[in-house]
Amino acid sequence: MTTHAFTRRTLLAAAGLSLAAPAVLRAQTYPSRPIELYVGFAPGGGTDITARTFAKFLETELGGSVLVVNKPGASGEIALAQVARAEPDGHTLGITNMPGFVTIPIERKAQYRLDDFHLVANLVADSSAFSVAPDSPIRTVEDLVKAAKARPGQITFGSTGVGTDDHLALVLFEDATGTKLNHIAFRGAGPLATALVGKHVDVAGLNVGEAVPQGANLRIVAQAGATRSRFAPGVPTFRELEIGIEMGSERGLVAPRGLDPRIAERLARAVAKVFETPDFLARIEQQYTEAAYRPGPAWRDGIAAADARFRTLWQSHPWSSS
Missing domain, CATH: 3.40.190.150 (Bordetella uptake gene, domain 1)
Known part of the structure; x- marks a missing residue:
C-alpha cells in the first residue's frame, strides 16, 4: 500500500469517526433537555x-x-x-x-x-362504554334503542371526537340496532363528562376508566369490552346483550x-x-x-x-x- 493511499484511507476513516461522534454523544447524553x-x-x-x-x-x-x-x-x-x-x-x-x-x-x-x-x-x-345521567329515563341499552327509534336523530350522544373509539362504538351501535342518534363531538373526556353531568347530552361515550371515577355522577349502561370489566363488574357488555360491538x-x-x-x-x-x-x-x-x-x-x-x-x-x- 502506498503512503498516499494509506493517508487517504486514514483521513476517510477519521472523517467517518468525526461524523459518528456527535450521534454517539447525543445518545449518551439523552435526554439533554x-x-x-x-x-x-x-x-x-x-x-x-x-x-x-x-x-x-x-x-x-x-x-x-x-x-x-x-x-x-x-x-x-x-x-x-x-x-x-x-x-x-x-x-x-x-x-x-x-x-x-x-x-x-x-x-x-x-x-x-x-x-x-x-x-x-x-x-x-380501556374499553369503550355508554353512560347516562343518574336520573336519566334511559336505564338500559334496551331503553336507549326504544328512545332512539321513537325519536330518530334526537337522542344526543357525546364523543371525544370523530373517529375516536367512542364515536366508532356509536357507529357500530347504530348499524347493529337500526337507530340514529345525534352525534356531538367534544375536545376531550373531561368536557364530555361535564356535559353529561349538566345534561347537555343524553348519552356519553366515555371509556370505563373515565366513567368509573365519576361515581354517582353518571351510570354506565353497557361497555364494549370482550368481557366484563373487573372495574365495573355489574355492567354488561354489548355482546352479552346480543349487540356485536367490541371497541376500546x-x-x-x-x-x-x-x-x-x-x-x-x-x-x-x-x-x-x-x-x-x-x-x-x-x-x-x-x-x-x-x-x-x-x-x-x-x-x-x-x-x-x-x-x-x-x-x-x-x-x-x-x-x-x-
Whole structure:
C-alpha cells in the first residue's frame, strides 16, 4: 500500500469517526433537555391522565424531565401532527389513542401518515362504554334503542371526537340496532363528562376508566369490552346483550420517524422498566385502566391489522358524516 493511499484511507476513516461522534454523544447524553410528551385531548380525560402518570415514571428511568403538553383538537390529529413534524431526537414524543391514530388518515387528508412515526410501545387499554345521567329515563341499552327509534336523530350522544373509539362504538351501535342518534363531538373526556353531568347530552361515550371515577355522577349502561370489566363488574357488555360491538381505546407512545437507533433503544428499555415498576402498575389500576404493554414490533403488527379492519369498515360505514 502506498503512503498516499494509506493517508487517504486514514483521513476517510477519521472523517467517518468525526461524523459518528456527535450521534454517539447525543445518545449518551439523552435526554439533554426536557422531553415534551404531546396529548391530543384536553386535560382531565383518560389519555391525559395516562400520559401524566407515565411521564413521572419515565422521568425516573431516563433521568430527565418529561413535560405533558396538551394540544386538543381534531380528534387528536393536531398533537400527532406536531410530533410527526418534530426533530427525531427523542425530545418530542406523543401519546396515541386508538382507533383515532389509524382512522384519522382513513377518513380525511390528515396532517400525518402512520409511517411518519417510530412506534415505541403500547401502554394501556380501556374499553369503550355508554353512560347516562343518574336520573336519566334511559336505564338500559334496551331503553336507549326504544328512545332512539321513537325519536330518530334526537337522542344526543357525546364523543371525544370523530373517529375516536367512542364515536366508532356509536357507529357500530347504530348499524347493529337500526337507530340514529345525534352525534356531538367534544375536545376531550373531561368536557364530555361535564356535559353529561349538566345534561347537555343524553348519552356519553366515555371509556370505563373515565366513567368509573365519576361515581354517582353518571351510570354506565353497557361497555364494549370482550368481557366484563373487573372495574365495573355489574355492567354488561354489548355482546352479552346480543349487540356485536367490541371497541376500546389503546394508548401508546410514539416518536418522529428517523429516531436514532441508540436513542430508540434507550427509550425502549426505559419504557420496559416502567412496566416492571409495581408502583406504576398500581397507579394504572387506580385509574381503572388495564396495563397493556406491547413493545414496538408487536404493537406495529396490531396497528397494521387495525388499519386494514377500519379501512374495511370505512367502505361500508363512512363515519365522518355520522
